[in-house]
Structure formats: structure tokens, C-alpha cells
Amino acid sequence: MLSQWIFLISFIPLTYSSISVTFSKNLKTIEEVKNAKNEIVHYVNLNEKTELPDFVLLENSTSVNFHNRHLTEKEESMFAISSSTCFVDxxxxxxxxxxxxxxxxxxxxxxxxxxxxxxxxxxxxxxxxxxxxxxxxxxxxxxxxxxxxxxxxxxxxxxxxxxxxxxxxxxxxxxxxxxxxxxxxxxxxxxxxxxxxxxxxxxxxRVEKPPHYFTVCMATLYGDEPKFLQIVDFIEYYKLQGATFFHIYLRNVTDYDRVLLDDYVRTGDIEIIKMHDHYWRDDFMWHNAQINDCHHRNKYFSKWTAVIDIDERIEMRSDSYRTITKFLDSIHEPNIVNLHFKVQWVIKDSNSPAKYENDQQLSKEMIFHKYQNLSQIGSFWNQPKCIIRPEKIGAMSIHAPLVTYSGIRRSLVNESIGVVRHYRNVEQRVFAGALNRMMIHAPFNISPVAKWMDELLTNAILSRVKWIYDIVNVSCDQKQETYQKHGGINASCWVQQQNNNSILKV
CATH class of the missing domain: 2.60.40 (Immunoglobulin-like)
Structure with missing residues (x-):
């Protein structure tokens, strides 16, 4: 289409404080701009006498230019603000x-x-x-x-x-x-x-009705063992138990593990709380601060909150209560504010895999498939874990409330209803007495998780892991086509192919 350059020096001012806003092409009103056949521009200048000419490309056309159709007479009220405006809800x-x-x-x-x-x-x-x-x-x-x-x-x-x-x-x-x-x-x-x-x-x-019924806090993640499989197992397990949101406390994980966490953030399943400050502290020393923040973060955010570690699974044992939320639904006594669960330990004698390879490898490495050697049940005072009513608790320790605003400080859940299945790594990276504490609860017996949980959890883990890590590849020609659109650069696979072809010709 034939085009021509028109020299425009038309300035019709609309003045805001020290700023002058003008239309091109000698137009005076928004209505004139809407009906213009060519695209109109604004000139935004300081309120000075200097007038700078501009060149505007005009196309021969008999219709109204589409760039000019969507103008408004007045700013929307929500944006009628300045840099000092603060709305107060x-x-x-x-x-x-x-x-x-x-x-x-x-x-x-x-x-x-x-x-x-x-x-x-x-x-x-x-x-x-x-x-x-x-x-x-x-x-x-x-x-x-x-x-x-x-x-x-x-x-x-x-x-x-x-x-x-x-x-x-x-x-x-x-x-x-x-x-x-x-x-x-x-x-x-x-x-x-x-x-x-x-x-x-x-x-x-946190001023409205709690948006959640049952949430879970995961204790601070740290250390050199790969964690992506444990993380996805933890989240998908408790989702099957009825949890609808997770607070994940993070000190450090691998970049590979972090991709999984970020994807759960993307889908609104979790919030990540980074544990870091200005002062020295070893990685395992964040537990008290994490528990305290979890307590207050979940006040009026959820009715019930489980406070547990990445290697702990609260497991319901009663036919009457297949899931945690079914059990919680049965509680109508207002003075039950902390459900205290006993622990059974599972010997975990190797590290979790660093990366996903294939479905068979992943299924084999799932902790509930690989580790089933279960101890006898510990006492209520031997590292129990709890589900709390956050707003009724005054202060927390790692394993139980210290004081409450209302209600009984400990409500002891019978093992016939539920226990904590604790997968204890035998390497004892930090706490030297952990292995002995577990082993005194011998004898150990092979005890798999319930069949329904095994099937649903296996499928949930496979689905999430493959969505994140099983990247759909394309051909080398398709990669080369895409790379060429970015300044003519070449895909590494294409370069390798050309080198191989050159060698064959020789």
C-alpha cells in the first residue's frame, strides 16, 4: 500500500500540573480522534514554549483508524490516584x-x-x-x-x-x-x-472466616538428601487425607527439587516460607521458629492444622475414619484443641533418588513401596506429632502446645484410630541418638499402607512428577527452525549433525 510522510506540528494542550499533553494532526477533541482515518499520537511535554515537530506515518485510508476507537473521556475511579494515594479497605x-x-x-x-x-x-x-x-x-x-x-x-x-x-x-x-x-x-x-x-x-x-478446614505445615527443608520424591509424596498423601493447603518452610533444596515446589506454588497448593535471616544458625536449628510461624500463620486461615516433618505421615487405622478429615468431622467437643498422635518408625536405609528417570524407577523408589519395615508403637511422650486448632493455642513447642487459651492441652488419640508413620533415615546426619530411639521399638514387621491409599497415591505422584519433569521433546529440525528465528543462531544438535555430515563426506 502506498504510504506518505506528513510533517505534523499541531499541539492542542490538555494540561495536568506541569505536563502538557497534545494531539497530533491539529485535532482538538477525543471525538475527532475517534473518527480520524490515521493513527493519532500524544505528545507529552513539560509546560514550556518549545514545540518539537514529529513525523507520523499516515496511510491512505478511507476508514476510521482502529487505534483511535478505544478512547475514554474519564479515568476509571479505581485508577484516579497519585503516587501518595492509599486506599483503606x-x-x-x-x-x-x-x-x-x-x-x-x-x-x-x-x-x-x-x-x-x-x-x-x-x-x-x-x-x-x-x-x-x-x-x-x-x-x-x-x-x-x-x-x-x-x-x-x-x-x-x-x-x-x-x-x-x-x-x-x-x-x-x-x-x-x-x-x-x-x-x-x-x-x-x-x-x-x-x-x-x-x-x-x-x-x-486473616479477618474473614477461615478459607480452609485442614492445612499442613511441613518442617524446614534442608540437607543434602534429594527431596523431590519425598516432597511430592508428602503433598499428594495429605491431599488424599483431605488437606487443601500447605505451608512449606524452606532452608535449602536442589534446583531440581525447587522446580517441583514452584509448580505447586503455581497451582495454588502451597506457600513457601524462606527461612533465612542476618545471623548465624545451622540448617537444622530453624525448627522452633518454623513451628511458631506455622501456628500464627494458620490462625483463622484453617480450622485444623497438622504440624509435621517431611518424613511423617499421619495414618488413619479405623474403618470408621478412612481419612484425617473424616476423623476431624467427628469431633464436636470444643475443648479438643490438640490431637496428639503416637509414632511408629519405619527403617529408611537409603537416600531418595535425585531425579526422575522413568515410571518404573519412580514407582520402585516411592517411600511407601520401598520402606515398609514398621516398628512397634511408641508412647504418647516419645516424639508425638499433633493436629491443632491454631486460634486456641497460646504457645507451641515442636511436639505439642505449651499453653492454650481454651480447651485441653493434650487430647490423646488412640492408636486404633491413627498413628504417625515416621520414615527414619538411618544415616543420622544430625542427631546421633535418632537410630537408637527407633531401634528400641523393635521388633519390626513388614506393614504396607492400605491398598486404596497405595493405588491413589501412586497415580497422583506419577501424574505430578511426569507433568513437571517428563519434558516433551521435539525434533532437531524443529529446534533449528525455532533457533533461526532468534537472529539466525543454530541449535547445538543441528551443528552436531552438520559436523557429522562433513566427516562422512570426507
Whole structure:
């Protein structure tokens, strides 16, 4: 199509503060722009007298140009904002002067409940923050700040400080309870009002009815054993048990393992919480901070939350309750706030595979197929694990609540209903006494998981793993065709083919 260049120096100003916005082609109104046969452009300049000409490509056409059809007279109200605008949602327009349970916290502090004085942090090391109807809770990774007086520092959506601080204390360990402030979107903690606080963290809302019924927290992932198969086994197992969301605490995994985790994030199954701060700590030393954050992160997010490790499976043994959620549905006693499960250990005498190779290899390596040598049942006091009502718990330890706001601290679940199947690796990478603790529960007997679980879990693991790692390949010619579209570069397989052909010709 024949085209021509037209020299345009038409400026009809629409002025906003010090900015001048003009139309090309000497047009004055949006209606004129909509009906223009050629594409119209804006000139955005400072409000000065200098007028810079521009060249605009115009095409011979008798119809209205499609670029000009979708103009509006007025900005949408939700975008009628400036760089200083902060909308305040109705749920976030609340101010409180106190926090609940202050007197009980003081009593527990005087009793030293939960005091650890662990590690050597010189600041609080914020991890997360959650707003509930009557308070904000900030979780920390520091574990040596017990009962220290602190100030809650609030920030709006632009991270501008709201000058309305609140005095509090660190209790339980690694936790600060704060009052609410209208418009607060971020929060930090400081020891004085004069000091510059740590980097603020976003406040996550927990002000509506819990969106989940049963969630699971996985203890911090670390160490050199490959984990992709254990991770997918863990998540798919508990999904079959009725869990609908997972909080996965991460110190380190391989890049290969991380691809799996990221895919679960993509599909909305999990949230990854990275365990890291400014201070020294060995990888296995994150457990207390992880448990504490899990507790508060799940308040008003789920009715029930299981607090367990990657190698632990809560297994229902009763014909009446095939899954965990069926069992939870049967509980109507409001004072049951912590379900305490005994443990049976399984000898795991080798590492999990580093990568997926094929379906046969994967099925053979699934931990419930490969490891079935089950110990006798331990006591309620020998490394039990629990399912809790988060909002009713005052403070947690690794294996059980320390105190509760309401309800009985321990509700002991009979082994005829359920136990924890704990796959214990015999290499003892960290804890030297772990193997002996398991072996005193001999004799061991071969005990596979239930047939229905075996079939469903095998299929679920295969499906997820193959979706992520079984990449669909294409031919070398197709690769070369695609590479050529990027500046004429060549696919490595194509280059190799050309080299091989040259050798054959010689």
C-alpha cells in the first residue's frame, strides 16, 4: 500500500500540573480522534514554549483508524490516584488500644513458659505478620528476645510510617502482639522509638472466616538428601487425607527439587516460607521458629492444622475414619484443641533418588513401596506429632502446645484410630541418638499402607512428577527452525549433525 510522510506540528494542550499533553494532526477533541482515518499520537511535554515537530506515518485510508476507537473521556475511579494515594479497605479501618489475653501472657511470662534464650541474635529478624479482627501478630526468627519491651511500627501502602506506635513485649518467644492501626499495610518492630527499625514486612489479612478446614505445615527443608520424591509424596498423601493447603518452610533444596515446589506454588497448593535471616544458625536449628510461624500463620486461615516433618505421615487405622478429615468431622467437643498422635518408625536405609528417570524407577523408589519395615508403637511422650486448632493455642513447642487459651492441652488419640508413620533415615546426619530411639521399638514387621491409599497415591505422584519433569521433546529440525528465528543462531544438535555430515563426506 502506498504510504506518505506528513510533517505534523499541531499541539492542542490538555494540561495536568506541569505536563502538557497534545494531539497530533491539529485535532482538538477525543471525538475527532475517534473518527480520524490515521493513527493519532500524544505528545507529552513539560509546560514550556518549545514545540518539537514529529513525523507520523499516515496511510491512505478511507476508514476510521482502529487505534483511535478505544478512547475514554474519564479515568476509571479505581485508577484516579497519585503516587501518595492509599486506599483503606473497610476491614483495615480499625484502631485498637490493647491486645487480647495480656494478663494471661504476663502470667505465662512470670512462669517462664516458652523461654528459650537460644542463639545470638542482636535484633528481632522479622519473618511474617498477620492481622486478625482484634490484633496484629508479628513472627520473628530471633529466639533470644523473650519479654523484651518493643514498639510496633506501622506503615501505609507506600511504606510511609504511621505516627501511632504501640508498646508491647516479645511473647511468646519469636512473637510480638500489636494493636491495630487504620491503613496499616506493613509493620516492623524496634526496641526504641528513636532507632531505625528493621525492614518492614507486609501484613497478611486473616479477618474473614477461615478459607480452609485442614492445612499442613511441613518442617524446614534442608540437607543434602534429594527431596523431590519425598516432597511430592508428602503433598499428594495429605491431599488424599483431605488437606487443601500447605505451608512449606524452606532452608535449602536442589534446583531440581525447587522446580517441583514452584509448580505447586503455581497451582495454588502451597506457600513457601524462606527461612533465612542476618545471623548465624545451622540448617537444622530453624525448627522452633518454623513451628511458631506455622501456628500464627494458620490462625483463622484453617480450622485444623497438622504440624509435621517431611518424613511423617499421619495414618488413619479405623474403618470408621478412612481419612484425617473424616476423623476431624467427628469431633464436636470444643475443648479438643490438640490431637496428639503416637509414632511408629519405619527403617529408611537409603537416600531418595535425585531425579526422575522413568515410571518404573519412580514407582520402585516411592517411600511407601520401598520402606515398609514398621516398628512397634511408641508412647504418647516419645516424639508425638499433633493436629491443632491454631486460634486456641497460646504457645507451641515442636511436639505439642505449651499453653492454650481454651480447651485441653493434650487430647490423646488412640492408636486404633491413627498413628504417625515416621520414615527414619538411618544415616543420622544430625542427631546421633535418632537410630537408637527407633531401634528400641523393635521388633519390626513388614506393614504396607492400605491398598486404596497405595493405588491413589501412586497415580497422583506419577501424574505430578511426569507433568513437571517428563519434558516433551521435539525434533532437531524443529529446534533449528525455532533457533533461526532468534537472529539466525543454530541449535547445538543441528551443528552436531552438520559436523557429522562433513566427516562422512570426507
Amino acid at each position: 473497610e476491614w483495615n479501618n480499625i484502631r485498637t488500644d490493647s491486645i487480647p489475653n495480656q494478663q494471661r501472657h504476663r502470667e505465662w511470662i512470670e512462669m517462664g513458659i516458652g523461654k528459650r534464650n537460644y542463639l545470638f541474635h542482636e535484633s528481632f529478624a522479622l519473618l511474617g505478620a498477620f492481622v486478625y479482627i482484634d490484633q496484629i501478630i508479628v513472627t520473628l526468627t530471633a529466639e533470644n528476645q523473650f519479654n523484651k519491651t518493643v514498639y510496633c511500627r506501622y506503615y501505609d501502602c507506600r511504606r510511609k510510617e504511621i505516627p501511632d506506635q504501640f508498646e508491647s513485649v516479645v511473647y511468646p518467644e519469636s512473637t510480638v502482639f500489636c494493636a491495630r492501626r487504620p491503613g496499616a499495610k506493613y509493620i516492623s518492630i524496634s526496641e526504641t522509638l528513636e532507632e531505625i527499625p528493621e525492614y518492614s514486612v507486609p501484613i497478611v489479612p
